[in-house]
Amino acid sequence: MRVVSPGGGRDFADIESKFALRTPEDTAEDTCHLIPGEAESVSNCHFNHSSKTFVVIHGWT
Numbered sequence: 540m541r542v543v544s545p546g547g548g549r550d551f552a553d554i555e556s557k558f559a560l561r562t563p564e565d566t567a568e569d570t571c572h573l574i575p576g577e578a579e580s581v582s583n584c585h586f587n588h589s590s591k592t593f594v595v596i597h598g599w600t
Contacts, residue, residue: 551576560584 558573571584 549576560586 554575556575558575560571560573562570572580573584574580
């Protein structure tokens with residue numbers, strides 16, 4: 540499947556990273572996954588843009 544941004548300019552098909560939203564009610568689980576290039580995946584996760592948001596980035600090779 541080829542995912543392209545709504546503006547048509549960026550191709551997200553080769554992204555191997557995974558993105559997840561967690562809520563204060565359930566911090567132990569990746570409850571909702573974001574899909575690069577699919578803006579509705581943020582809405583589907585019921586993201587509340589008015590709440591405090593913390594971003595945690597980690598990785599390994």
